[in-house]
Amino acid sequence: MRNFTCVQDLGDLNEALQEAFEIKKDRFQFSTLGKNKTLLMIFFNSSLRTRLSTQKAAMNLGMNTMVLDVNQGAWKLETERGVIMDGDKPEHLLEAIPVMASYCDVIGVRAFALFENRDEDYSEKIINQFIQYSGRPVFSMEAATRHPLQSFADLITIEEYKTTPRPKVVLTWAPHPKALPQAVPNSFAEWMNATDYDFVITHPKGYELDAQFVGNATVEYDQAKAFEGADFIYAKNWSAFQEPHYGEVLSTDRAWTVDTAKMALTNNAHFMHCLPVRRNMIVTDDVIESDRSIVIPEAANREISAQVVLKKILEGLDAK
Numbered sequence: 001m002r003n004f005t006c007v008q009d010l011g012d013l014n015e016a017l018q019e020a021f022e023i024k025k026d027r028f029q030f031s032t033l034g035k036n037k038t039l040l041m042i043f044f045n046s047s048l049r050t051r052l053s054t055q056k057a058a059m060n061l062g063m064n065t066m067v068l069d070v071n072q073g074a075w076k077l078e079t080e081r082g083v084i085m086d087g088d089k090p091e092h093l094l095e096a097i098p099v100m101a102s103y104c105d106v107i108g109v110r111a112f113a114l115f116e117n118r119d120e121d122y123s124e125k126i127i128n129q130f131i132q133y134s135g136r137p138v139f140s141m142e143a144a145t146r147h148p149l150q151s152f153a154d155l156i157t158i159e160e161y162k163t164t165p166r167p168k169v170v171l172t173w174a175p176h177p178k179a180l181p182q183a184v185p186n187s188f189a190e191w192m193n194a195t196d197y198d199f200v201i202t203h204p205k206g207y208e209l210d211a212q213f214v215g216n217a218t219v220e221y222d223q224a225k226a227f228e229g230a231d232f233i234y235a236k237n238w239s240a241f242q243e244p245h246y247g248e249v250l251s252t253d254r255a256w257t258v259d260t261a262k263m264a265l266t267n268n269a270h271f272m273h274c275l276p277v278r279r280n281m282i283v284t285d286d287v288i289e290s291d292r293s294i295v296i297p298e299a300a301n302r303e304i305s306a307q308v309v310l311k312k313i314l315e316g317l318d319a320k
C-alpha cells in the first residue's frame with residue numbers, strides 16, 4: 001500500500017481484519033520492520049487519540065516518530081497557489097511539504113474541513129497536495145471528508161463485540177454546540193457499506209450526508225424507529241452538508257441525545273463514539289458509563305488500526 005485515505009486503499013477488508021487480530025495477539029511481532037524509518041505526523045488540528053495511538057503503533061513497528069503541530073510553533077502555512085503572501089502566513093505549503101518530506105519516510109496528516117467552500121473541502125485539497133508533492137507515502141489522520149483510521153478501528157471493534165453475523169448498526173446524529181466536520185460519519189458510512197451489516201443512518205431533516213457515502217444505507221428520520229432492534233448505536237454530531245447550509249449547525253435539539261430510554265428500544269445495543277464526546281449533549285452519563293458502552297476498547301483499537309496501516313505502508317516501501 002502506498003497512500004491511505006479511504007477504505008478502498010486497504011484492499012481486502014477481511015484480510016486486513018485478520019491482520020488486525022494477529023497484531024492484537026502480539027503487537028511487537030514486527031518490531032524491526034520500521035527500523036531506521038521515520039514517521040512525521042503533521043497536525044493542522046488538535047488530537048488526543050490519533051496522536052498517541054499512531055505514535056504508539058509506529059513505535060511497536062520500531063519506527064522513529066516526529067510530530068509537528070502546524071498551529072503551535074511552526075510557521076502558519078498558506079495553502080492557495082497564486083496568493084500574494086502579504087498577510088499572516090509566512091510560509092507556503094508548496095515549500096513546506098518537500099522540506100518536511102526530506103526529513104522522513106512516511107507522512108501522516110490531520111487537516112479538517114475548513115468550511116469555507118464545500119467543493120474545496122470535498123476535493124481533499126490539502127492531503128492531496130501532500131500526496132502530490134511529498135514523494136512519500138501519506139496517510140490520513142482525519143482529512144476533510146474521511147477519518148479512515150477511526151473507521152477501521154470501529155470495524156475491528158464491531159467484529160470483536162458482535163454476537164450475530166450480520167448485526168444492525170445505527171449511525172445516529174446527536175446534538176453539539178459547535179459545527180463539526182462530516183468526516184467521521186462519512187467515513188463510518190463508507191466502511192459500513194463495505195461490510196454486509198444491516199446499516200441504518202438516522203438524523204434530523206437537513207443533515208443528509210453526501211450520497212457517495214450514504215450508499216446503500218437505510219436513512220430513517222425517526223430516531224426511535226431507527227433504534228429498534230439495533231445491535232450497535234454509533235453516535236456522532238456533524239454539521240450540515242447540504243447547500244446552502246454547508247458547515248452550519250441547524251439544530252442542537254437534545255431530544256436527539258442518546259439516553260437510557262432510547263437505548264432500551266435496541267437489542268441491548270453496544271454504545272460507540274469516536275471520542276472526544278460532550279456528555280449530556282451527545283450521550284448521557286448513564287449510557288456512556290453503562291456496561292454496554294464500548295468507547296474505551298474502541299479508542300484502544302486505534303493503536304491496532306494504525307499499526308496495520310503503517311505495516312502495510314512499510315511493506316510497500318521495502319517493495320520499491
Ligand code: AN0
Nearest residue numbers: 180181183184274275276
Ligand atoms: C472532530 C470531528 O468531529 O471531526 C474529531 C473527531 C475525531 N471532533 C471535534 O472537533 C470535537
Ligand code: CP
Nearest residue numbers: 047048049050274275
Ligand atoms: N477519535 C479521534 O480521532 O480522536 P482525536 O481527535 O483525539 O485524535
